[in-house]
Amino acid sequence: MTVPLTAPAAALVGDMAQGSDEERAWRRRTVAPSDIAAITGTSPFQTIGELRRSRLGDDRREPLRRSDQAGLGQPRQPMLEEWFIQRFPQYRAHTTGYWFSTERDWQRVQPRRALIAADRADGPAPLLAALTFHTTPKTLTDAGWGPDGSTQIPADRYDQHQ
Structure with missing residues (x-):
């Protein structure tokens, strides 16, 4: 069942093919949460100079510094979604595309x-929260996933999710 989603300060743009001219143009004129770490200088993946060049139309990117991790979690997303919903049955999850802020049209x-809400049967459904996935090539332990094995959230991830 497809349920139209609504959000008080955001509008759904929809899906765009990764790497398409439309998607590259959208990315050039907007800022995403993952760009914040490059802007603040905490990203291990991209410098602010690389981000600036991509916004100016130079889409030729240098290879990822940790290319072995690119797309690592994509195949696991359905399993992670199921794990989340089993633990939080008050929610129902829907795959979704790009959104932009209706207050700041540069923010995506x-x-x-x-x-x-899981009990939402039909009609427009208010978006309650977003569920994103981040994976790591190492098994997480009680010690944590911080840069030094601590429970400290890595600075780039903290910047991205504020």
């Missing part, structure tokens, strides 16, 4: 899943 987000 592409959450992996939009969360709505």
Whole structure:
């Protein structure tokens, strides 16, 4: 069942093919949460200079510094969604596309899943939260996932999710 999603300060743009001219143009004129780490200088993946060049139309990117991790979690997203919903049955998850802020049209987000109330049967459903996925090549332990093995959230991830 497809449920139209609504959000008080955001509008759904929809899906765009990754790497398409439309998607590259959209990315050039907007800022995503993952860009914040480059802007603040905490990203291990991209400098502010690289971000600036991509916004000016130079789409030729240098290879990822940690290319072994690119797309690592994509195949796991359905399993992670199921894990989340089993633990939080008050939500229902929907795969979603790009959104932009209606207050700041330069601000975009592409959450992996939009969360709505599980008891929502039909009609427009207010988006309650977004569910995103981040994976790591190492198994997480009680020690944590910080840069030094601590429970400290890595600075780039903290910047991205504020």
